[in-house]
Amino acid sequence: MTLPAGNAIIAQSGGPTVVINASLAGVVEAIQESGLAGSIFGARHAVRGMLEGHLCDLGQLDQDSLNKIALTPGATLGSSRDKPDEDYCRKIFEQLSTRDIRYFFYIGGNDSADTCRIISEVSQDAGYELRAFHVPKTIDNDLVLNDHTPGFGSAAKFVACALMGDSLDNKALPGIKIDVIMGRHAGFLTAASALARTEHGTGPNLIYLPESIFDIDRFITDVDRVYSKEGRCMIAVSEGIHNSEGTSITQMLAEQLSGSVERDAHGNVQLSGSGALGDYLARLIRERLGSKLRVRADTFGYLQRSFADCVSASDRTEARESGRAAVQAALDGHTGASLTIRRISDHPYTVEYVPVPLQEVARKTKVMPASWIKDGCDVTEDFIEYAKPLVGPLPVIGSI
Template identity: 35%
Template structure:
């Protein structure tokens, strides 16, 4: 039997569990007689172009356990746009290193790169099995029910938004409106997760997702209605909101990200809408950006997300060894758990999965019960909190409560 090398890389933004996938790959690959060495490329395929890699073959068990529970991407993420010439150079690098298996962990852009690499290899008869390994907090990969990384990010958003709502409820006589902006680019999966732990008494707080264009007048009317009914408004928005003309809603490209061939990263929607509320309604409003903790916060890792991430890595190795190159590992929902399968890269490469409209109520600006049922198993158990509405039906005037005599006067 001829022994061959396996290369693995991480691409795009990190997640809280992407290193668990890497640990799964290393664990499974070391059990395969066909695999001699396991190498990790530094910063995605930039590692191949720069000839930068790490030998991962001999990590001990303690290191693998630590790796499995380490957030972010230990090999380094990458948003480097690859030309056709770069693809040829990567294939040449793999050929020189006698690589027979390449596993690439990433999102839909990464899957597109996997497809380009697989096609380039086949065109010149280079025998390399290329497997796409899913990860993305945005959850915008097609075919797979969900992507590793999303469950943990959704858990962070769920808890953060719930606690922001409690905070704003406490401070409503000082600050009336808070616009919370989540990651997700042009999809609203993360923003929608905010409703999971909001409690039945607070679900009039509105949600605005990029899949549904926003009319500014309608937005202001809805904020005003919720404020009059509740006394405060915690609105959650996806960062990629746009108006009915298809224009980004108050957004601007993140510095240096407009024209480099990568996914456009935008900021500013929450600030724009908060200022709109200040101007139109005269209410105190501020923007709250949840920030980078959404994708790399170890304290909010979902147990099922971490386990699935590890299993997905193991499955990717099995696909590669079986000679099933040109595939991406997928998760197929089976009740509260998932089975592992695969799909051709052509079905996922560069394709963006939107939030289905049956998961969103555009009139009441909230998710549907069907979405809550779908999401709940992915985030793990959420400890309940006590909302003021559960104990306060009416505010009792001080004098009326004690027959016109205050406690201090007794």
């Protein structure tokens, strides 16, 4: 088997995570160890850096530097929200081919897998051998064919720790508290709030995910039921909750209040970075259940992605191993692939890394199985058992 001789380029895309740099370190060190490529370029701010020639030399990094980078949150190369079409990818290819790039490693979500697919097809049409590999990353945990994705475990740990502390605060000063958590279409991250539950009364009483229809009347009934019994109520809500027509509550609220909706570069309604949903639900509770109720709301927003020192050990290890596995796939002769993580065993917890065709992952979204959602306002024990090894140990607390 003869592998193409040339250089490699690595980029990071989409929302940063606390472990995405571990994947970068894994790719770089595996290329260095194997001699897969000559020069190793890093693209500043992903596809835009490739298009504009903003590259750096990653081949000169020693192991100590890579180890430090692997422990650093955020995307050290810089990221991008650009979603390249075929014309954009053709321009990228032209830039890569002038530098004799033969291996492209892209760390990101399902849109990043699609970018790999398009660039691979463009290079094939040009008769140029360029092998593109997608390294998984997303806190949303929504990549198909993956048991879970790097970034999710650590973000889930942040959510669980935050809900544990927040519920203890709420227990000390009882009231109704709403925490809005990331998740446009997939509710895995919000569901992880259930891990905050302990024998000391911590964690959410109610959990609402985008996989279920959010009915306002039922929501008020749920809150009233819990508050009447407990004298307080903790609520975890995905930012992507929607009504029976499929319209997100955030979009509905924005249109009612201002007549317009802010959208991101991909045309999606902007859900993160705004406290509108939490404020709306808090106001709704006061209107329906009593204006004197102590109701508060927080939107976790971007804090969930790269919170330093709130890292799942298995998440960091698997992020780095995913990067190394992508290089191994190239060494094994794959002409392109998306690396997936498959769970082999729960006891002991074990995974394997399996390359699959790019088109099987690109532009597809995995959501929470219906069997893991309980009564539209909670999650099942099966989900909790699934998530525990991904998050790892949580703080041990006591009470009087």
